[in-house]
Amino acid sequence: MTEARLLREKSDRLAVDARAESRLRVRQFGAVNWLGLWTLYLREVRRFFKVSMQTIIAPVVTTLLFLAIFLLAFASQRGAINGTPFAQFLAPGLIMMAMIQNAFANTTSSLMIAKMQGSISDILMPPLSPAELVWGFALGGVTRGLICGAAVCATMILVVHVGIASWWLILFHAVAASLLMSLLGILAALWAEKFDHIAAVTNFIVMPLSFLSGTFYSIDRLPAVFRTVANFNPFFYMIDGFRRLYRPRRRPDRGRHRGDDRYQRRAARPDPHPVHAGL
Numbered sequence: 001m002t003e004a005r006l007l008r009e010k011s012d013r014l015a016v017d018a019r020a021e022s023r024l025r026v027r028q029f030g031a032v033n034w035l036g037l038w039t040l041y042l043r044e045v046r047r048f049f050k051v052s053m054q055t056i057i058a059p060v061v062t063t064l065l066f067l068a069i070f071l072l073a074f075a076s077q078r079g080a081i082n083g084t085p086f087a088q089f090l091a092p093g094l095i096m097m098a099m100i101q102n103a104f105a106n107t108t109s110s111l112m113i114a115k116m117q118g119s120i121s122d123i124l125m126p127p128l129s130p131a132e133l134v135w136g137f138a139l140g141g142v143t144r145g146l147i148c149g150a151a152v153c154a155t156m157i158l159v160v161h162v163g164i165a166s167w168w169l170i171l172f173h174a175v176a177a178s179l180l181m182s183l184l185g186i187l188a189a190l191w192a193e194k195f196d197h198i199a200a201v202t203n204f205i206v207m208p209l210s211f212l213s214g215t216f217y218s219i220d221r222l223p224a225v226f227r228t229v230a231n232f233n234p235f236f237y238m239i240d241g242f243r244r245l246y247r248p249r250r251r252p253d254r255g256r257h258r259g260d261d262r263y264q265r266r267a268a269r270p271d272p273h274p275v276h277a278g279l
Contacts, residue, residue: 036128037136044140048106055102055144060151063098067091067156070216081218091160092243093215096177098152100238103145103178104206107137107185108198116195134186141182142175149174162246170245177238181206209235 048055071087081089114120123133164170188201213235219227230236 033128033132036126037132040123040126040128040133040136041139041143044106044110044137045143047110048140048144055106056148056151059098059102059148060155063094063152064155066094067160082220087160088162088246089218089243090216091156091162092246093213093239095149095152095156096174096239096242097210097213097215099145099149099174100177100181100235101206101210102148103141103181104185104188104202106141106144107182108189108192108202110137110140111186111189112192112195112198115189134183137186138179138182141185142178145178145181146174149178165245170242173238173242173245177242180234180238209233210239213239215239 067087067090070090074086080086111120114123128136188198192198192201212230213233214230219230219236222230
């Protein structure tokens with residue numbers, strides 16, 4: 001009996017050890033930890049949606065204020081720019097500017113808050129590779145940039161009438177620009193040691209480059225020296241490429257009815273009682 005009991009206890013211990021080993025073993029992933037990447041991406045999206053008044057609505061209102069101020073102050077004084085009315089020239093640049101600034105702000109704020117609060121260890125502990133961490137943060141910034149751009153476009157289209165030359169190219173430019181600024185935001189946040197450093201990068205690099213990129217004017221009107229300098233601004237190519245995918249769309253004239261055709265035919269007939277210049 002004693003020997004049988006010892007054997008039973010030994011087998012029970014082996015079974016418990018086997019179950020514990022199966023629970024504690026390292027989880028195996030493929031080349032990419034898709035579940036971890038998706039979780040990090042959802043964390044980033046839910047983070048800025050929690051404060052949507054600050055991260056989405058406020059940038060939209062700020063961009064609309066830029067549009068209103070420039071249209072009210074300069075629209076009557078500025079003629080067409082390269083054959084495009086000033087309002088339709090201005091709107092795509094403001095949309096792209098909102099996207100790149102918010103994509104940059106999303107990654108910088110997320111990483112800086114994690115560093116300052118000490119919660120960065122919660123991000124580094126999960127089994128995510130450096131590339132997966134970068135893509136998780138970057139895609140979160142891209143999503144915020146696209147949402148802000150779509151919101152600005154949806155509100156601007158009510159007052160500015162523009163057409164789309166290619167939806168696919170519009171989406172490509174928007175995603176590429178937002179992704180670039182998200183990656184730059186990650187680099188800035190890794191370098192910065194406090195929020196003052198991020199504010200310096202934003203105020204002295206991002207904001208000047210975005211404002212001096214031809215958003216509010218055409219660089220063709222600049223002197224040759226400043227035009228050359230503008231060509232070295234990477235933000236110029238983001239905004240100018242995005243703008244060229246829009247085309248002006250004129251409102252239909254209210255006076256053009258079927259009666260106008262009859263008027264034009266009538267006007268084309270010779271006048272039976274011509275008025276001579278000498279009379």
